Amino acid sequence: MTMPTLAVFKLASCDGCQLTLLDCEDELLALAGRVEISHFLEASSTVAAGPYDLVLVEGSVTTAEDAERVREIRACARHLVTIGACATAGGIQALRNFADVDEYRRTVYAHPEYISALATSTPVSAHVDVDFELRGCPIDRRQLLEVITAFLAGRKPDIPSHSVCFECKRRGTVCVTVAHGTPCLGPVTHAGCGALCPAYGRGCYGCFGPSRSVNLPALIPLLRRDGLDEDATERLLHTFNAPAFDKEVSR
The missing domain is CATH 3.40.50.700 (NADH:ubiquinone oxidoreductase-like, 20kDa subunit)
Incomplete structure (x- = not known):
């Protein structure tokens, strides 16, 4: 064979x-x-x-x-x-x-x-x-x-399409945004990393790109609240998956 x-x-x-x-x-x-x-x-x-x-x-x-x-x-x-x-x-x-x-x-x-x-x-x-x-x-x-x-x-891959927030909850990681006011892209980022950065007290950088359900207009005011001005917010979104996040912003 x-x-x-x-x-x-x-x-x-x-x-x-x-x-x-x-x-x-x-x-x-x-x-x-x-x-x-x-x-x-x-x-x-x-x-x-x-x-x-x-x-x-x-x-x-x-x-x-x-x-x-x-x-x-x-x-x-x-x-x-x-x-x-x-x-x-x-x-x-x-x-x-x-x-x-x-x-x-x-x-x-x-x-x-x-x-x-x-x-x-x-x-x-x-x-x-x-x-x-x-x-x-x-x-x-x-x-x-x-x-x-x-x-x-010959089967469909079993890869989750939810956000990094689900992974934080699964591993028992306290939300860095809620607890510490840390800017984090976890709510809009595709799962897959195991929520590595939040587990060490850092906000998510969006390495896996936008998740299936993205609400960036709702997240951006939270990023501003937590200390990111317009330029810093743009830099955070313009890293590993800049065109994909930019497409979500323009929707």
Whole structure:
């Protein structure tokens, strides 16, 4: 019986989500016995041609070459899953979407004429059909294993869509906003991190992007009450998932 094939590709990113897969260690070894890892340059120089049963894509589309490459990847993928904030929302590099990229080029590079880049950094879903988006900067290893095993087993991944606030309550963490007046994006952020920052007395930074039910107009006055002016609120929202939160603000 032929084993299902798995491929992992990278676009514009820091490799952190691929490293999360490598960090699975024992679980990855068990998985390797059930699938053929056909393309994963972060782990092996062995490359087998597609088509592939499951493809994981990390990174955003930031160049014309990225856009063409992701179309080629989609063509050889039975199922395509994007992993991480870059692939699902454009990532930190999508901050350029709110500025003049040509000005950045002139300011940063001695020879800007050698730099070829699109005016925006966009998620993979803006270019091709995606079967599932796994959030996070970086992604959570437990959620990643759930997604991989679900697709290989032919079922829907069991990934929660509620907010980080649910995770705080589950682990018994006192609300940092209610108890200490700490600005926190937990009420509008997708669960998946285990409410790590609030567990250590810090407000959520929105690493996993907007949750399914987002009410930013209600949260922003609370952020202002807790000491964030308009510029500080904008900076808090313009980090890992800036375009996704910006879209929610404009609704």
